[in-house]
Amino acid sequence: MTGDGSGHAVLVEEPRRLRLIPYEPTPPGPGEALVEVAWSGICGSDRELFTGGRPEGFVRYPVIPGHEWSGTVSEVGSGVSSDLIGKPVVGEGFRSCRVCSACRRGDNNLCSADYDETGFTQPGAWANYLTLPAHLLHVLPGGADLQAAALLEPAACVTAACLELATVPGERVAVVGGGSLGLLAVQLLSAASPAEMVLVHLDRTRSQLAESCGATMVITAEEAESHVGKFDAVLEAAGASGTASLATRLACRGGRVALTGAPADDRQPLSSTQLVLSKLTVHTVFGAPSRAWVHAVRAFTSGVLDPKLIISRDLRLSEAADALRILEEESRSTVKILLRP
Incomplete structure (x- = not known):
């Protein structure tokens, strides 16, 4: 070109x-x-x-x-x-x-x-x-x-997921995936003053960036296995095979999960037994409705995002x-x- x-x-x-x-x-x-x-x-x-x-x-x-x-x-x-x-x-x-x-x-x-x-x-x-x-x-x-x-379009999409989770101050929150959506989600979710704001990523190369976005800790997917059942709200933003399953396992009993990714080949499907026994609420997000755009634009203009x-x-x-x-x-x-x- x-x-x-x-x-x-x-x-x-x-x-x-x-x-x-x-x-x-x-x-x-x-x-x-x-x-x-x-x-x-x-x-x-x-x-x-x-x-x-x-x-x-x-x-x-x-x-x-x-x-x-x-x-x-x-x-x-x-x-x-x-x-x-x-x-x-x-x-x-x-x-x-x-x-x-x-x-x-x-x-x-x-x-x-x-x-x-x-x-x-x-x-x-x-x-x-x-x-x-x-x-x-x-x-x-x-x-x-x-x-x-x-970048308010991807912000609006992840805002839709944050609105579904409806986090409140003091909750333990995790985001799976440290790409654009995941890092924007960390910013939005940290604005609600969680007790913990953990980012799960492939490695720690984005630790400094994640912390500047509001993460209190960055862990790898392998390390996340020791945090199973710990979080009140989990937002999945990776869209890779197994990340939806990991997100549901990270949630505590009665917790909420929002899934935004759609991997072409997911070799770790969700377990309905685990969802039922843990009484998880699972939300899925496709794009962003107008109400999510309104929230994203307000977060941006107010300086939160x-x-x-x-x-x-x-x-x-x-x-x-x-x-x-x-x-x-x-x-x-x-x-x-x-x-x-």
Whole structure:
């Protein structure tokens, strides 16, 4: 890939075929806004999109990726207040129908219409501009750090899990997985003043970063076996084989568990006997409903959440292929990479 990314977008034509293309954004139609992208992120689902590992029905090639982003509104369509122009924003990804029973009860991430999401079935933010329904936008305060704000999408997803756990001060809490979601979860959960905030990770290479996010201890998966049955609330954010099972075993009797990962091959399925005998409450999370976005944005604007802590590096939009390679080859030393148009 060549060029400085000006007036361009990254297009994934099919699995493992990526190129930089000239890009003219779609003018905003009725109810829509045009956003000038400031930063866009790369997550595991973007890598799945690139490699072809995304589940059938959850991607439509060719596609411009990018569901994690921040930017500034540059134009609005009819029916949208012009007051939005010039405002710093982030935006939800799910294009829900807003009328089915799931949407009506507030679970717009579980819309009964066909799956439709920015960066997977609709053009995403690996581009200079992004056009989307204006009702999906969340306005940030003037002067907000847009680099940090680009990670409010994964923050919203893990916020959904934190809301399910509903931790209270003094509880013992653990997070399984020290990637982007896990570290953001540690920040959010530590805000509730737990007696312990333990992060379980492959190794201790991220101990310093985890502690800066609020962890009181970092242990390996092997060491976690000596902590079985200890925690009131456990959030699983690794999405690897066996991590869901580990999360449920770490929870105490009557404890709560929130699972966010969906490993392709889980060789350690959950034990229904253990779940019943321990009377565990297990929540699962898929994406983020609007209410989780509201909480994530509030946590960010109040200073409780600082996504910038987990940004490892940033690259130009034209270096998207390099970013994907770095995330694959240097996964232990790299947490989050951002692209800048």
